[in-house]
Amino acid sequence: METRPDVAVLDLGMPGQDGLTAATGLRVALPSCRSLLVTALAVIAWETPDNPLTEREVQILRRAGDRRLGERDRAGALPVGRHGPQPLTSATTKLHARNRVDAIRIATETGWL
Structure with a gap:
């Protein structure tokens, strides 16, 4: 990769390769990069943060x-x-x-x- 992004915004419905497959590949190739998967209906964080609630x-x-x-x-x-x-x-x-x-x-x- 020419660049080393901190975050990749990927559409689940991308043509050619879906966002989930692309995010999995990014995780292997660039572990420090976080993936944000989006659809027309929702935004889903690749990693769910810890529960902040008591x-x-x-x-x-x-x-x-x-x-x-x-x-x-x-x-x-x-x-x-x-x-x-x-x-x-x-x-x-x-x-x-x-x-x-x-x-x-x-x-x-x-x-x-």
Whole structure:
């Protein structure tokens, strides 16, 4: 390779060779290069980062996202301190989520819930 990129952005639907095959080849040829696979619908990181959430935050997100519970039951299960539900706010911030629904979606899609 003429250059040594830090990151390669690859489309899963590339003509000739799909992005996953290309990323695997890059991993062998250039281990320090990270691959970012994209599609028209989603962006998927080649390596999932470590879970930044505490066990309590995971527990709170699971409870908040439990569709078997009614809204009142979910709300009653969330710890509320003087300044509001701290673990839920903390988890939302750590995940760079817009709101609790977005935080639940992000944590679920990355396999942390």
